[in-house]
Amino acid sequence: MELDPAQVLQISTSEPFRELAVVAWLHSPNPAPELGEQFAHDPARSVRLAAAARLPRLRTIAPSLVEPLLAQLRHDPSANVRQVAAEDSSRAA
Numbered sequence: 001m002e003l004d005p006a007q008v009l010q011i012s013t014s015e016p017f018r019e020l021a022v023v024a025w026l027h028s029p030n031p032a033p034e035l036g037e038q039f040a041h042d043p044a045r046s047v048r049l050a051a052a053a054r055l056p057r058l059r060t061i062a063p064s065l066v067e068p069l070l071a072q073l074r075h076d077p078s079a080n081v082r083q084v085a086a087e088d089s090s091r092a093a
Contacts, residue, residue: 005035015044022050031062040072048073048081055088 005028008021018039025035036058039051052073059066066088073085 015046018047019050026057033065036069040069045078052081052084
């Protein structure tokens with residue numbers, strides 16, 4: 001049974017499940033851009049951090065989705081999320 005990241009986001013209030021949805025999203029054959037946006041705007045810092053930490057993987061499977069997420073994560077309220085996003089930017093440069 002595969003985990004559908006969209007369904008997890010719709011039904012789960014659990015941060016760990018939403019973090020897991022980030023991972024599942026990046027293992028889907030065609031990651032939906034709107035889910036990435038939801039992860040970048042998630043109220044839980046841990047979910048946004050999970051998205052930021054997985055930008056290198058996203059860059060390999062769907063490079064066109066990286067810049068819009070980076071734009072959001074670079075302005076995240078959490079310094080930790082901003083730092084992880086900046087690290088991805090510097091690696092890609």
